[in-house]
Amino acid sequence: MCEAEKKDLYAVLGASPSDSVQQLRHRYQQLALQYHPDRLRGECPTEAESGLEKFLEVDAAWRILSDQNSRRQYDLQRRDEGVYSYCCRCGGGFSVSEEEVEEETQRRQHDDEEEETVEGQHRGVVVCCDTCSLSVYVTWSRHQQTPTLKCL
Template identity: 35%
Template structure:
């Protein structure tokens, strides 16, 4: 499943979870938010499940609850599946790298030099070092660090 990067939501935040949470913990947090035990709901929480809505809830509030439930459900669909969670986590790490490290420039893969002997695409950095990425990595990696300094390039396909 490919995720849209524009306006991507923080699915962990929606579930009140962390990337290090186990699958069982993620499921428990999802169930708590989506289903909420009736006594717990009466005590202090809003019940988000659309089938459990109170009759006297204002239309706007009911719509907000439905939208919140949809977000919770989408978060679970992404984080509850091992493959989509892995893909999402990789994108989150990549996004964090872009924020934390200076992005030197964006380069198209075809603008990099192919080294047949080493089976690597390379590009010289302004510091004198190199950006290097293997052909197999180009499918999974779009950010590459210089081997000498802290600059990063983004490889565009």
């Protein structure tokens, strides 16, 4: 496994597993312009070197996530590392990480402290298919360990 594959490739692009290919492309283009070696040529050598490393990291993440087959394989690998995923009818997939579920739960609990909540209220987040326009609403209750999916 190469060094880029050990990192969360979505985090490298500042993206989410639920982002579409178009959203990933947009993030890649922004970062590629920011860290491109030609743009950093006039900077001091250490900044130029770290910029080049970041550019190569972003480029490697994009090469894997831009291809449907390599992205699906990467997402399957991540699933074994704490990512919930579900296959879409188009052949693509939906995925949400345990980290995203935890962040959303904490955010909602913070909101609940400020407002009264209905007992047993479900938490949720919309997740888009990685290849088509279908979205699902992933829900979980405070005490539920595994998210459930509902098509929108």
